[in-house]
Amino acid sequence: MSFKRMMEKSMRERNSSIVLALDSVPSERGGLLSASLRMLRSVHPYICAVKINNHLLLPLGLHGGVERIIEEAHSLGLPIIMDCKINDIGYTNRVIAENFFNAGFDAVTANPFVGWEDGLKPVFEAARKMNRGVILLVYMSHKASREGYGQTVYDVETNERKPQYIIFAEKALAWKADGAVVGGTYPEKIREVHEVLKENVPIYSPGIGAQGGSLRAAISSGAKYVIIGRAITLAEKPELAAERLREESWKRMID
């Protein structure tokens, strides 16, 4: 099963479109790994996937550390995404992707800014070969996003002007990406990107909650999955927060 279909299946079976960002887990007692594993176990009924990033990778390491979280996610039936935002040269990108896929990740994120040839092509090749997913960054959730993702690009051959994020959305279509990240803090960008992608490439929307994005606005603008971290992991009762957010998002999805 492709990563895209695996996500679809998980979402339908669990009635949840929430991807848990397991980034910031309070770990005063018992260490970061066990706190992260506990968090995952306690909120797993309310989410459809997990993503982790350097918040866990750097302190825990891949082997023996993050691999334990991958195993736990899989044993709970959840796909797991490495949000590594690949943006190196092809030779290194391939090694990065292979390391994460070999460790068990079902998908990686990558920055389309590096381009195709000797850039992201080796990442897509590794993903296709191992039947994993590649999710492209199209418009990020932070304040300065407009500096890069929001800039206007001028095509010297056609004299055409185009927003950077539309070019990235078109690359997501052309390269057959398994997902596109558009910040939940910019619902109008979600709408524009969704017009390009339609149902071909699902939109993943981070920035909901702690960063100020509205779940309702993100979903009604076209996001298929919402990536939620601190609004769950730093809540007094993470299970209750996750349950409430699941209900809220699911009501929106089937509206």
Add this chain to the structure above:
Amino acid sequence: MSFKRMMEKSMRERNSSIVLALDSVPSERGGLLSASLRMLRSVHPYICAVKINNHLLLPLGLHGGVERIIEEAHSLGLPIIMDCKINDIGYTNRVIAENFFNAGFDAVTANPFVGWEDGLKPVFEAARKMNRGVILLVYMSHKASREGYGQTVYDVETNERKPQYIIFAEKALAWKADGAVVGGTYPEKIREVHEVLKENVPIYSPGIGAQGGSLRAAISSGAKYVIIGRAITLAEKPELAAERLREESWKRMID
């Protein structure tokens, strides 16, 4: 001492402008960590700094793995750079930079595409606080570099058109970066970027050797440091290759 001055000092004392990219070290016997440490020890007289990236970080991990290489570099008197190409949101970028600085890295690389506010600002703040360096990607060495780094950006306020890499070079100046990466495979870009940066921000040039870049062209176009990996690490006799490249580059530098 600032990272920029530390590099300057190392270069003068060692009569070498070579930054060793410790990425691909053959490790059939004895494992990757010990092979990397051996490589570093054998070529250290001919280089002025070391950089490592995900080729080592992912298999070895930061703690107990890559930290050993940092210690070895420092005990040999060499600055060490983490080529992590930071390109996440500020909240995560800060954690990435702090993890690498706390582990002992003297500098990190980052992608200016993510912008300042809530983007790279926290990375520069962490670097200033801990007296470490930030090196920005301005034009990379791979084939598709022109797709992103080489695109033309249109300023909707001034109606001005500018190459992306010139915008990045201007950010390197404005943000007081400690270095700018420009691929040695594109000497004409080194020249253009050097015209913007002059002696304020030194140019680091990767892609020499295995990727096809010429050391001579990179240096005469304005690169201050040349990043060399496979041309040394995969050579039959790495010390001899490093010595030869050092001589070639140093002759160029003092021409």
